[in-house]
Amino acid sequence: ALESSGVGTLDWIVSEKRYVWDDNTRRLFGLDPHNGADMAEQFMAAVHPEDRDRIYAELLHALKSQSEIDAEFRMIWPDQSIHDISGRGKVHRDASGRAVRITGVCWDISARKEIESTLKAYSDRLGHMVDERTQQLRDAQDELVRKGKLAVLGQLAGGVGHELRNPLGVISNAVYFLKLINDGADETTREYLNIISSEVYNSQKIISDLLGFARTSRADRSAVSLSVLVTEVLAQISPSDDVKVIREIPEDLPLLSVDPGQVKQVLSNIILNACQAMPGGGVLTVVAQYGDGRVRISVADTGCGMSGEELSQIFEPLYSTKARGIGLGLSVTKNLVEANDGKIEVSSEPGKGSTFTVVLPVRE
Numbered sequence: 001a002l003e004s005s006g007v008g009t010l011d012w013i014v015s016e017k018r019y020v021w022d023d024n025t026r027r028l029f030g031l032d033p034h035n036g037a038d039m040a041e042q043f044m045a046a047v048h049p050e051d052r053d054r055i056y057a058e059l060l061h062a063l064k065s066q067s068e069i070d071a072e073f074r075m076i077w078p079d080q081s082i083h084d085i086s087g088r089g090k091v092h093r094d095a096s097g098r099a100v101r102i103t104g105v106c107w108d109i110s111a112r113k114e115i116e117s118t119l120k121a122y123s124d125r126l127g128h129m130v131d132e133r134t135q136q137l138r139d140a141q142d143e144l145v146r147k148g149k150l151a152v153l154g155q156l157a158g159g160v161g162h163e164l165r166n167p168l169g170v171i172s173n174a175v176y177f178l179k180l181i182n183d184g185a186d187e188t189t190r191e192y193l194n195i196i197s198s199e200v201y202n203s204q205k206i207i208s209d210l211l212g213f214a215r216t217s218r219a220d221r222s223a224v225s226l227s228v229l230v231t232e233v234l235a236q237i238s239p240s241d242d243v244k245v246i247r248e249i250p251e252d253l254p255l256l257s258v259d260p261g262q263v264k265q266v267l268s269n270i271i272l273n274a275c276q277a278m279p280g281g282g283v284l285t286v287v288a289q290y291g292d293g294r295v296r297i298s299v300a301d302t303g304c305g306m307s308g309e310e311l312s313q314i315f316e317p318l319y320s321t322k323a324r325g326i327g328l329g330l331s332v333t334k335n336l337v338e339a340n341d342g343k344i345e346v347s348s349e350p351g352k353g354s355t356f357t358v359v360l361p362v363r364e
Contacts, residue, residue: 005107010089012102014063028085028106030077048074048082063099067091072109084113164207172200208265219259219339223363226256226288226295233267242281249288254362256295258340263360266344269333270299270356277303277354294342295362300355306348314346 002009008025012018019039026032031042047055051073062069069089074082089104175196182189227249239245256263274284282302289296306314315334337344341361348354 007105007107009105010087010103013100014102015100025106028083028108029075030083032078046075046077048076050074062089062091062102067093069102069104083108084110164203168200168203168207171196172204175200219262219336219341221257221259221340223255223257224260224263226253226297227251229256229260229264229267230286233264233271237268237272237275239271239275239284240281243275243278244281244283246283246285249286250290253288253290253295257361257363258342259336262336262340266333266336266358267297267299269330270358273330274299274301274303274354274356277301277305282353290362293362294359296357296359298355298357300353302353305350305352305354307350311346311348315344 002022002024006024006028008028009022010025011020013020021029021039029043030046031039044052044056055071055073058069058071067090069087069091071088072084072086075085076082085106086109087104087106089102091099092101092103094100175193179190179193182193185193230247230249234245271284271286278284278301283300285298285300287298287300289298315330334344337358337360343359345357345359346354347357
């Protein structure tokens, strides 16, 4: 029965350091039945190195305090094949409680282990597929919610923008008038007038972003100088004194074939974001290069930078890393760049600043 089932028997007479192992056990352990060397040494040498210390510790523990042994381990046969073995045994003790003999059986469980490994791999793969599909469903749900918000936003943008622009224009004109007639006003009055002007400008930018996102405008292209556009944008934004501006725009750069107003808005959004990312000052670098019929314009700052998660969502509508704003500026920027047959890229590292690169076509 033992031979037909492949089960091996073993008998370790501890007091005499003698081992009585049948042929099945020797075969399962990959041992040479004609080798007269110490069987325990042969056995431990054939145990897989990763299991050896554990099996040795379990045997010592069994000799000291246990009455039964139940272990699984791997054996390395002479042909270097690895076999999983399960062994069970009983510890016999004399009247004083000292272990004098261990008897047991062992059998090959390699097939079972292979099935378990296959099932685990399949289970892991299934779990990964479930997680992946769950994330896809979550993303789809988020996209539906976002599209719903954007649909409502598009419907309201035109009316709200028109209703707000008129009173903001009145406020802006009133501030301008107050500055004219109060040329000798005290410092506090001038400070508050400047605050009102700044807030009106921010509000008008939000309205422009709303209208720009809601409208699907075509690019009215013409030949335009990038250097002129950058000069106009910097004059409009007027970076603070603690921001050093570096311009590297070659004089022989070809003219762009773009919509001047749209590209000016693109540069304005990017440069304004760069300045806002450096509240304590820094370096703003605008570099342009020509190649393969296109101009690459890079705007780099030395500000706070962005994490990988922020980068992945930076062009998403209604996403913003700033405390103020509604998160449409870069979304509008991307749409305008693509409307001019261009593309926009961004790279960033937390604490080391960000670089936005816009690639635009040139006049043929």
